[in-house]
Amino acid sequence: MRIIKLTQFIELLATKNRLAYCITSAYYRFLVKREAVLANINEKDRVLCIGGGICPYTAILLHRYTRAHVTVVDSNKRCVEEARKFISRKGYKNINVVLGKGEDLSYDGYTVIHLAMQITPKELVLREVLSRAQEGTRVLIRKPKKGVERLYCRAAEEEKHFARCIKHSLFSNVDYTSVCIVDREAVGSTI
Numbered sequence: 001m002r003i004i005k006l007t008q009f010i011e012l013l014a015t016k017n018r019l020a021y022c023i024t025s026a027y028y029r030f031l032v033k034r035e036a037v038l039a040n041i042n043e044k045d046r047v048l049c050i051g052g053g054i055c056p057y058t059a060i061l062l063h064r065y066t067r068a069h070v071t072v073v074d075s076n077k078r079c080v081e082e083a084r085k086f087i088s089r090k091g092y093k094n095i096n097v098v099l100g101k102g103e104d105l106s107y108d109g110y111t112v113i114h115l116a117m118q119i120t121p122k123e124l125v126l127r128e129v130l131s132r133a134q135e136g137t138r139v140l141i142r143k144p145k146k147g148v149e150r151l152y153c154r155a156a157e158e159e160k161h162f163a164r165c166i167k168h169s170l171f172s173n174v175d176y177t178s179v180c181i182v183d184r185e186a187v188g189s190t191i
Helices: 002-016 018-038 057-066 077-090 122-132 146-151
Strands: 046-050 069-074 095-099 112-115 138-144 164-167 174-181
Touching: 002 018, 002 077, 018 057, 018 174, 046 057, 057 069, 057 095, 069 077, 077 095, 112 122, 122 138
Parallel strands: 046 069, 046 112, 069 095, 112 138
Antiparallel strands: 138 174, 164 174
């Protein structure tokens, strides 16, 4: 997908240039702050960000805003290597970056799971998260705006479990972020 290549280029530039990082991270600040409030994330949470990319803005900002311990997983080896270097240079001790596929992970111990818009196959990853994450885990997913949704992998069937959401800015390609709490009896009931 071209959007992924463009995102990787921008993120690589941001990891190499402080001004580029400041400008590009501004895009995520308001979005992530609102997501942290939506999911009621705090310093006691263990957050798993599936799909971190070269510059894991969401993980960095979630940690900065909440002091939660954050693990980032990405299936691209180059992205993981670059992200690890960047996190190390920034001195973040409570952010780990690991190589793996979102659908193959153990979700044990995580209280919050955040799915990036770029992950693929999103429907499979989301289905696995909802079926195997611990009871009570808060799951966040971003939905792209109609004009750009064809650029991203869909997760339409599983998104029926997400009811509570926040709408985002006109200047974002993210239309809204939804959250649900994993509930075994209701198979992903909404909050």
